Amino acid sequence: MSGWIAIAGLGPGNDDLVTPQVAAAIAQATDIVGYIPYVARIAPREGLALHATDNRVELDRAAHALQMAAEGRRVVVVSSGDPGVFAMASALFEALEAGPKAWRAIEINVLPGITAMLAASARVGAPLGHDFCAINLSDNLKPWEVIEKRLKLAAEADFAMAFYNPRSKSRPEGFAHVLDVLRAACGPDRPIIFARAVSTPEEDIRVVSLADATPDMADMRTLVIVGSSLTRFIDTPRGQIVYTPRWSR
Amino acid sequence: MSGWIAIAGLGPGNDDLVTPQVAAAIAQATDIVGYIPYVARIAPREGLALHATDNRVELDRAAHALQMAAEGRRVVVVSSGDPGVFAMASALFEALEAGPKAWRAIEINVLPGITAMLAASARVGAPLGHDFCAINLSDNLKPWEVIEKRLKLAAEADFAMAFYNPRSKSRPEGFAHVLDVLRAACGPDRPIIFARAVSTPEEDIRVVSLADATPDMADMRTLVIVGSSLTRFIDTPRGQIVYTPRWSR
Numbered sequence: 217m218s219g220w221i222a223i224a225g226l227g228p229g230n231d232d233l234v235t236p237q238v239a240a241a242i243a244q245a246t247d248i249v250g251y252i253p254y255v256a257r258i259a260p261r262e263g264l265a266l267h268a269t270d271n272r273v274e275l276d277r278a279a280h281a282l283q284m285a286a287e288g289r290r291v292v293v294v295s296s297g298d299p300g301v302f303a304m305a306s307a308l309f310e311a312l313e314a315g316p317k318a319w320r321a322i323e324i325n326v327l328p329g330i331t332a333m334l335a336a337s338a339r340v341g342a343p344l345g346h347d348f349c350a351i352n353l354s355d356n357l358k359p360w361e362v363i364e365k366r367l368k369l370a371a372e373a374d375f376a377m378a379f380y381n382p383r384s385k386s387r388p389e390g391f392a393h394v395l396d397v398l399r400a401a402c403g404p405d406r407p408i409i410f411a412r413a414v415s416t417p418e419e420d421i422r423v424v425s426l427a428d429a430t431p432d433m434a435d436m437r438t439l440v441i442v443g444s445s446l447t448r449f450i451d452t453p454r455g456q457i458v459y460t461p462r463w464s465r
Numbered sequence: 466m467s468g469w470i471a472i473a474g475l476g477p478g479n480d481d482l483v484t485p486q487v488a489a490a491i492a493q494a495t496d497i498v499g500y501i502p503y504v505a506r507i508a509p510r511e512g513l514a515l516h517a518t519d520n521r522v523e524l525d526r527a528a529h530a531l532q533m534a535a536e537g538r539r540v541v542v543v544s545s546g547d548p549g550v551f552a553m554a555s556a557l558f559e560a561l562e563a564g565p566k567a568w569r570a571i572e573i574n575v576l577p578g579i580t581a582m583l584a585a586s587a588r589v590g591a592p593l594g595h596d597f598c599a600i601n602l603s604d605n606l607k608p609w610e611v612i613e614k615r616l617k618l619a620a621e622a623d624f625a626m627a628f629y630n631p632r633s634k635s636r637p638e639g640f641a642h643v644l645d646v647l648r649a650a651c652g653p654d655r656p657i658i659f660a661r662a663v664s665t666p667e668e669d670i671r672v673v674s675l676a677d678a679t680p681d682m683a684d685m686r687t688l689v690i691v692g693s694s695l696t697r698f699i700d701t702p703r704g705q706i707v708y709t710p711r712w713s714r
Contacts, residue, residue: 227484230486231485232484232485232486232489233484233485233486233577234484234485235476235481235482235483235484235579236480236481236482236483236485237479237481237482240481274711298583298587299587299591300583300586300587300591300592300593300594301583301593301594302594302595302711305587305590305591305594305708306591306594306595306708306709306710306711307711309590309591309594309697309699309706309708309710310708310710310711312699312706313697313699320699320700320701320702320703321701321702321703323703324703324706325587326586326587326588326590326591327587328482328579328583328584328586328587329579329583330484330577330578330579331583334547334549334550334577334578334580335577337549337575337577338547338548338549338554338574338575338576338577339575341554341558341575342548342549342554342555342558342575343549344549344550344599345549345550345551345554345555345558346551346555346601347598347599347600347601347615348598348599349596349597349598349599349619349622349624350593350596350597350598350599351596352595352596352711357711357712357713358712358713358714359713359714362713362714365622366596366622366623366624369618369619369621369622370598370618370622372618373598373614373615373618373619373622374615375598375615448558448562450558450561450562450569451569452569452570453569453570454570454572454573457558457561457573459554459555459558459559460555461555461558461559462523462551462555462556462559462601462606463606463607464606464607464608464611465607465608465611
């Protein structure tokens with residue numbers, strides 16, 4: 217029996233956002249590999265080994281998954297959201313490229329999931345309803361200058377923007393700089409959405425202006441969206457809807 | 466009994482990419498509203514009215530859905546992919562904002578789906594594995610100058626890029642211009658992925674260089690991805706993997 221790897225997206229948190237394709241892969245797996253809180257979402261069962269590892273060891277985790285698959289095991293590498301968006305798919309392919317040539321014969325499939333920006337956007341309306349960009353604000357793997365340049369160009373392009381990994385304990389000051397750059401580029405009235413732990417019991421969503429945004433509104437479980445210049449509000453008895461229309465000037 | 470609207474994403478085509486949340490909404494609906502090929506994906510059943518309409522009547526379709534929900538019906542507005550990405554969510558909110566104030570009391574939920582760029586990315590590897598943007602190339606609702614400006618700024622930011630609605634019969638020359646702009650901004654060697662009808666029996670995926678890309682490689686069922694300057698290839702016995710690593714220089 218030959219092994220395989222499925223790099224699967226578990227969606228933002230709620231099981232009703234896990235695709236049947238991902239559920240089927242998990243049902244066939246012998247091994248689950250991933251970051252501790254994501255592996256914790258998998259129901260234990262006889263014959264399924266759960267390999268939960270800490271954050272920031274993505275390449276080790278990927279190599280472990282490849283080694284097990286090379287030995288004939290059926291391995292699901294789990295990410296939250298979509299595995300191809302700031303998650304395990306790129307890490308696994310980095311490990312594959314750097315690893316033994318024999319690994320390249322392994323069957324590897326990427327199974328998409330509901331990424332955080334789509335879940336967050338849906339909860340407030342449709343702020344990503346027109347052209348937009350997605351930027352990882354973590355500066356672990358890229359210089360701050362690259363982040364700043366991309367923020368300014370994205371504002372000039374009038375993209376709506378989705379930000380992943382806005383803030384961590386190891387770099388608390390970075391997100392304050394991001395807010396400064398955005399206020400200068402987009403003006404104080406631009407809406408910013410802080411969507412924490414969407415679709416989980418801890419879900420918390422705040423919509424404010426850039427003028428009122430403070431760094432403590434985000435943590436590593438927060439997805440941040442900034443509207444384009446055309447993003448609009450609709451006040452309803454059920455709350456405020458935020459959306460970006462389909463047209464541009 | 467009070468009506469509601471769910472604006473639901475059906476994913477790229479295969480039913481195993483439809484979330485349980487969307488399936489549950491469809492199971493509770495009295496009415497399905499959408500573009501003909503998307504409504505055709507819904508299994509008919511007793512008590513479920515299917516309202517299929519042609520393309521380019523999004524606002525009429527949205528107003529019809531709102532009117533039915535105001536009358537107490539349970540309406541699912543279907544889009545392919547994700548409803549918040551170049552799909553029906555923004556159209557519905559445009560109609561809501563322009564319509565009778567009474568409509569604002571309607572319960573409206575957006576149910577996310579697997580949008581085409583995530584499905585396409587997964588099929589070739591992880592080309593959107595680092596910062597990226599998503600641009601609708603249809604110039605029905607925005608001037609060509611805006612599209613060109615965004616392409617140039619996205620290239621300068623070194624985003625990977627996902628393009629929706631690249632080409633239609635009514636504007637066959639637009640996508641040729643897009644390729645010219647991209648070749649000038651990114652160079653001839655940059656990889657471009659043409660992913661048609663992903664996850665359906667008609668799926669067809671091509672990866673070429675910008676130098677070899679021609680407009681006829683895309684139609685309105687094609688999602689196009691252009692890599693960043695760091696996008697890489699891995700040759701394997703199972704085919705070529707395309708991915709963008711997690712780091713930037």
